[in-house]
Amino acid sequence: MNTSTNSRFIYAGAAFCAALALPQAANAQVGPGLGNLDCGDAEYFEPFAFIENNSGPNGTNASLIIRGYFMTLFAPDSGHPPGELGIYDVSNPKAPMEVRHYENADTDVFREAHSLPVALIDDGQYVAIQTISGIQFWDFTDPLAAERVGNIDLPGVAGGDYENVAWQTTWQGRYLYVSGGNQGIYIVDAADPENPELLTQVPTSQTGGFRVGPLFALGDYLVISNMDQGGAYSILDISIPDEPALLGRVGNLPRMYAIVVGGNDRIYSAGRDGNFVTHSFTDPTDITLIKDAMIGEDQLYAAAQDHFVFLGRQNNVIKLDVTDEQNPMVVGQGDLGRDHPDHGQVTPMGNLIYIGNDHGSGSAFFCHQHGRDMTPPAVQSTFPKDGSLGVLPSARVSLLFSDYIDTETVSSESVIIRPAGGQALDGIFTYAFNTLSFGPSAPLAADTTYEVVLPAGGLSDVTGNALSEEVLLRFSTGSSIEIPPEDTTTSGSTTTGGEGGSTAASTDGGSTTSSAQTSGTLGGASNTAAATSSSGTGMGTSTTTVAGPTATVSTTGSAMAATSDSAVSIGAGGSQGGSAKSAAKDSGCSIGVLGGTSTRDLAGLALFALALVRRRRSRRPA
Numbered sequence: 278m279n280t281s282t283n284s285r286f287i288y289a290g291a292a293f294c295a296a297l298a299l300p301q302a303a304n305a306q307v308g309p310g311l312g313n314l315d316c317g318d319a320e321y322f323e324p325f326a327f328i329e330n331n332s333g334p335n336g337t338n339a340s341l342i343i344r345g346y347f348m349t350l351f352a353p354d355s356g357h358p359p360g361e362l363g364i365y366d367v368s369n370p371k372a373p374m375e376v377r378h379y380e381n382a383d384t385d386v387f388r389e390a391h392s393l394p395v396a397l398i399d400d401g402q403y404v405a406i407q408t409i410s411g412i413q414f415w416d417f418t419d420p421l422a423a424e425r426v427g428n429i430d431l432p433g434v435a436g437g438d439y440e441n442v443a444w445q446t447t448w449q450g451r452y453l454y455v456s457g458g459n460q461g462i463y464i465v466d467a468a469d470p471e472n473p474e475l476l477t478q479v480p481t482s483q484t485g486g487f488r489v490g491p492l493f494a495l496g497d498y499l500v501i502s503n504m505d506q507g508g509a510y511s512i513l514d515i516s517i518p519d520e521p522a523l524l525g526r527v528g529n530l531p532r533m534y535a536i537v538v539g540g541n542d543r544i545y546s547a548g549r550d551g552n553f554v555t556h557s558f559t560d561p562t563d564i565t566l567i568k569d570a571m572i573g574e575d576q577l578y579a580a581a582q583d584h585f586v587f588l589g590r591q592n593n594v595i596k597l598d599v600t601d602e603q604n605p606m607v608v609g610q611g612d613l614g615r616d617h618p619d620h621g622q623v624t625p626m627g628n629l630i631y632i633g634n635d636h637g638s639g640s641a642f643f644c645h646q647h648g649r650d651m652t653p654p655a656v657q658s659t660f661p662k663d664g665s666l667g668v669l670p671s672a673r674v675s676l677l678f679s680d681y682i683d684t685e686t687v688s689s690e691s692v693i694i695r696p697a698g699g700q701a702l703d704g705i706f707t708y709a710f711n712t713l714s715f716g717p718s719a720p721l722a723a724d725t726t727y728e729v730v731l732p733a734g735g736l737s738d739v740t741g742n743a744l745s746e747e748v749l750l751r752f753s754t755g756s757s758i759e760i761p762p763e764d765t766t767t768s769g770s771t772t773t774g775g776e777g778g779s780t781a782a783s784t785d786g787g788s789t790t791s792s793a794q795t796s797g798t799l800g801g802a803s804n805t806a807a808a809t810s811s812s813g814t815g816m817g818t819s820t821t822t823v824a825g826p827t828a829t830v831s832t833t834g835s836a837m838a839a840t841s842d843s844a845v846s847i848g849a850g851g852s853q854g855g856s857a858k859s860a861a862k863d864s865g866c867s868i869g870v871l872g873g874t875s876t877r878d879l880a881g882l883a884l885f886a887l888a889l890v891r892r893r894r895s896r897r898p899a
Contacts, residue, residue, distance in 0.1 A: 305344070305418050305419035305422075306344075306419050306420065306421045306422070307344050307345045307685070308344060308345025308346035308366060308368075308376075308420065309345055309366060309368035310342075310345045310367075310368060310683070310685075310739070310741070311342055311347065311367050311368070311370065311626060311627065311629075311739045311740055312367065312368045312369050312370050312740075313627065313628075313649045313650055313740040313741060314370045314371065314628065314629065314644065314649070315648060315649050316628050316629075316644030316646065316647050316648060316649075317644075317647065318647075320371075320643070320644040321609075321643075321644050321645075321646075321647060322594075322596075322609050322610060322611030322643055322644070322645065323611060323643065323644075324611070324612075324613050324614060324632070324639075324641035324642070324643055325370075325371055325641070325642060325643070325644070326370055326371050326372065326373055326641060326642045327639045327640065327641045328349060328363065328365070328373060328631075328639070328640045328641065328642075329639055330351050330361065330363070330637065335351035335352055335353055335359075335360065335361060335637055336351065336352070336353070336354060336619070336621075336633070336634050336635035336636050336637040336638070336640065337349045337350065337351055337363075337633040337634065337635065337640045338350065338352070338389050338390055338391065338621050338622045338633040338635045339390040339391060339392055339393045339622055339624070339633065340393070340622075340624050340631050340633060341393045341395065341404075341624070342367075342626065342681070342683065342684075342739045343395060343402060343404065343417050343420060343684065344402060344417060344418070344419070344420050344684075344685065345420075345685065346364050346365060346366065346367070346376070346420045347364070347365040347366075347367040347373065347631075348362065348363070348364050348365070348393070348404075348417070348420065349362075349363055349365075349631075349633065349640070350362055350363075350387060350390045350393065350406065351363060352387050352388055352389045352390065352635070353389070353635070353637070354389060354619065354635045354636055354637075355389070355438045356388045356389050356409070356436060356437055356438035356439075356442060357388065357409075357436070358385055358386050358387060358388060358408075358409050358436070359380075359384060359385040359386070359387065360384045360385070360386075360387025360388065360390075361378065361379060361380045361384050361387070362378070362379040362380075362384060362387075362423070363375055363377075363378055363379075364376055364377040364378070364379075364420050364421065364423075370629060370642055373642070376421060377420065377421045377423075379423065383413060383425040386408040386409050386410065386413075387406060387407070387408055387409075387413075388407050388408060388409050388436065388442075388443070389407075389635055390406060390407050391407070391444060391445040391490075391491070391535075391578075391622065392445045392446050392447065392709055392710070393405075393406065393709075394446055394447060394448035394453070394707060394708065394709035395417075395448070395684055395707065395708045395709070396448050396467065396470070396705055396706070396707045396708075397684065397687060397705065397706040397707070397708075398468070398470065398705055400418070401416055401418045401470075402416075402417050402418050402684065403415065403416055403417065403426070403470045404417050405446050405448055405453055405467065407443040407444070407445075407446065407455075408428075408443065409434070409435070409436035410430045410431070410434050410435070410436070410443075411428070411429045411430040411431040411434050411443055411455075412428070412429050412431070412443060412446065412453065412455060412465065412473070413425050413427070413428050414426055414427035414428070414467065414470035414471070414473060416470070426470055426471045427469075427470045427471045427472060427473050428473075429465060429473040429474075429475060431443060431455065431457065431460075431463050431475065431478075432460075432475075432478060433457060433460040433478075434457060434460065437458065439458050439488065439490070439504060439505055440458040440459040440460075440488060441457075441458065441459065441460060442457060442458045442460075443455050443456075443457060443463075444456045444457065444458055444489070444490050444504070445490060445491055445492055446492075446709075447492050447493055447494045447499075447709050447712075448467065448494075448707040448708075448709060448714075449494035449518075449673050449675065449707055449714040449716060450468075450518075450673045450704065450705050450707060450714060450715065450716015450717070451466055451467060451468035451705055451716050452464060452465070452466065452467070452476075452494070452515075452518045452519070452673075452716070453465040453466075453467040453473070454492055454494055454499060454515075456489040456490055456491070456492045456501065457478075457489060458488040458489060458490065458504075459481065459488045460478070460480075460481075461478060461479045461480040461481045461483070461484055461489060462478070462479045462484055462489055462492070462499075462501070462521065463475060463477075463478050463479075464476045464477050464478075464479065464518065464519045464521075468705065476519040477519050477520075479521055483521070483523065484501060484511055484513060484521065484523065485501065485509060485510075485511030485523060485526045485528075486509075486526075486528075487503040487506070487509040487511075487528070488503060488504070488506070489501050489502075489503070490502060490503060490504025490505070490535060491504060491535050491536045491537070493538045493709075493710070493712065494515065494673075494675065494712075494714065495538065495658070495660045495675045495677065495712065495714075496659075496660020496661050496672065496673060496674060496675045496714075497514060497515055497516040497660065497661070497668075497669070497672055497673075498512055498513065498514065498515065498524070498558075498561055498660065499512070499513040499515045499521060500512055500536075500538050500544060500558065501513065502533070502535070502536040502544070502546070503533065504533070504534055504535055505533075505534055505549070506532065506533075507528070507529065507530065507531075507532055507533075508528075508529075508530025508531055508532065508533035508546055508548070508554065509526070509527065509528040509529075509530060510526065510527050510530075510536070510544060510556065510558075510564055511523060511524075511525065511526045512524045512525045512526075512558055512561040512562075512564065514561075516669045516671060516672060517669070517671055518671060518673075524561045524562050525558070525560075525561050525562045525563060525564045526564070527556065527564045527566075530546065530554060531546075531548045531549075531550060531552035531554060531569065532548060532549045532550050532552075533546045533547060533548050533549060533552070533554070534547050534548070534549050534576060534577045534578070535547050535577065535578045535579060536579060537578075537579040537580055537581050537586070537710070538581075538677065538710075538712075539581035539586065539599075539657070539677075540581070540657025540658050540677060540679065541557075541559075541657060541658060542557055542558050542559040542658055543555055543556070543557060543558075543567070543581075544556040544557075544558060544564070545579050545581065545586050545599075546579070547576035547577060547578060547579045547588050547589075548576055549575050549576065550575075551571050551572060551573040551574055551575075551576070552569055552570070552571060552572075553569075553570045553571075553572045553576070553586075553588070553597065553605060554566070554568070554569045554570075555567040555568045555569075555570075555599070555602055555605075567602050567603075568602055568603050568605070570604075570605050572588075572595070572597070572605065572607065574590045574591065574592060574593075575590055575591040575592075576588045576589070576590045576591075577589045577590060577591065577619070577620070577621050577622075578621055578622040578623055579623070580622075580623045580624060580625055580630075580710070581711065582625040582679060582680055582681070582711070583652065583679045583680065584598065584599055584600045585597060585598055585599065585608075585625075585645075586599050586605070587623040587625055587630060587645070588623070589620045589621050589622060589623040589632060589633075590620055591619060591620065592612060592618070592620065593610050593611060593612040593620055594610065594611055594612070594620045594623055594630065594632055594643070595607050595609065595610040596608050596609035596610070596630075596645050609645055611643055613632060613634060613638070613639060613640075613641055615634070615638040615639045616638055617636050617638055618634050618636060618638055618639075619634050619635055619636040620632050620634065621633045621634060621635050624681070625645065625680075625681065626681045626739050626740070627650035627680065627681070627738060627739060627740035627742075628644055628645060628646045628647075628648070628649065628650040628740070629642050629643065629644060629645070629650075630642070630643050630644075630645045631643075649740075650738075650740045650742065651742065652679075652680070652742060653738070653742040653743060653744055653745040654678045654679055654680040654682060654736065654737070654738045654742065654744055655678065655679045655680075655744075655745075656676050656677070656678060656679075656731070656748050657677050657678065657679050658676075658677040659674075659675070659676055659677070659729070659750055660674065660675040660676075660677075661674070661752040662750075662752070663750035663751060663752070664750075664751065664752065664758060665752040665753070666752070666753050666755070666756055666757065666758070667753070667754070667755070667756065668721070668727075668752050668753065668754050669721075669754070670720035670721040670722070670723060670754055671720055671721075672721060672754075673714055673715060673716045673717075674694055674714065674715045674729055675712055675713070675714040675715075676692075676712070676713045676714075676729070676731075676748075677711055677712050678711045678712070678713065678738075679711070680711065680738040680739075680742075681711060681738055681739050682708065682711070682713055682736055682737070682738060682739070683736075683737050683738060683739045683741075684706075684708050686735065686736050686737045686743075687706050687708070687713065687736065689701045689702075689703075690732075690735065691731065691732065691735030691736045692706065692713065692715065692729070692730075692731055692735070692736065693728075693729070693730040693731070693732070694715050694717070694727065694728075694729050694730075695727065695728060695730075696722065696725055696726070696727055696728075697725075697726040697727065697728045697751065697759055697760065697761045698728075698761030698762070702715075702717045702718070702719075703717065703718045703719075704716050704717040704718045705718075721754050722754065723754055723755065724753075724754060724755035724756075725753065725754050725755065726751055726752070726753045726755070726757075726758050726759040726760075727751065727752055727753070727754070728749060728750065728751045728761075729748070729749070729750050729751075729752075730747065730748070730749050731744055731747065731748035731749075732744075732747055733745060733746050733747045
């Protein structure tokens, strides 16, 4: 078989396999994503694209990117109904185009939202939305056909603004935490969004003695604060998720409206009288003041990105550089230029920031930096910390990022949580603000080391910048950390190759053989294997171990590619001969090609197969 024939065979086979691998019911509409705008002076801290509500005076507040679309909730100020949802194509951020608007009996009970957390459950993506009586759960797997699938009324919630209210939510694994102002905190089991269950209501007497507004679930900790009163924070231990215990508290702080949690265990407070206050909770039993800086004006909401904090103020929005925590500097500011504005909740997304103005006179996108966003996301804080011992089996994992993560890139391949050297755990991923959390389906095992692996290039932010370096951390439910052999610390390790019982098809005579390899290395001269776990493409060559779409081809020998739960599995022999085999576990198809295949052909094949797999993934939830 010559090179051109070989290549044609490979491409046709890869296309055939990928087509077979596509789920038959995968018809959810996924949007084009957020365009990475090349920001110039005309857009720098100037509103260049407004989001208007043509059906009424309702303003917006919280927003998010979900399944490639921008979504925001419309509702009046002061916590009153009715509400609406708008879904926008923002592939060109200068010209957002509304592609779907929801206004019905379900949205009629929406109140002003202060968060829109997302959960990835089974094959769906769900959003928890605050109402005047509790929480609705919406299925946004297809944003153009979203629908309410569940609802829970919470005792004492009666449509208030700061009291008797579902004010903000944070979702961590199966648990949804809802702040209720003077009603304390509600803890809801939301593993089944169609049938949410109230587990408990925790009164303010057990959470710090103040009405609860903003709240952030971070591993075993719940960070909460007051809102629109004298400032106070608490840290709660939620290692037993439905039995919070008070760990630390501070009070008598300047009057504040809201907080945000940033990297390096920081709490940033937006003060109503011009104070910008920074605390550390590295020791959750001793919340430590870093700086009380007077920056002026009436501040409302805060958001963090990289080493900046954004503050939505009554009259404008500002960008603070907090590199020097003792001297936070205003490095940018702008305003909507509309009558009676409220520069409320601020949502940074790459080099853009969305200002939600709930007064209804128009919300808008700004640029907060020049040029395109080229900065990859980074992990700024982890919960548990790397090296933690004695972690309870009920623990969840939280990762706080420097930027807004695209939930389309979140999966058990891009965020691997597993016993050291073992298989990835099943569970629920959740996302809110810049925090990605994972709750395993079953309790962690006792006396076991776990590792969290984020391969380079896996996760991306909403403007398409991928994680540039692998992240690896370990914690233990026992008294020591057990480090596995080095070759098991990444998802493409050869020790995971060929789990056995797979069927191999080879083009040398069309024979079918059975392989049961327990290692990536096969017998014979220069034989190697490429192995991936739950990945899109596995390719093997005769000279190197490959995880992913690249390959190096030698002049002799044979090669095997093994994938687990993948779309396409391809093996190719050396350019001067040899044999080629491909084994796939639960992949649906495998291809083997006898020698004569060039490096260029293999590279093209890899890119082609990877594109098909990405197409497959883009048509199904992560």
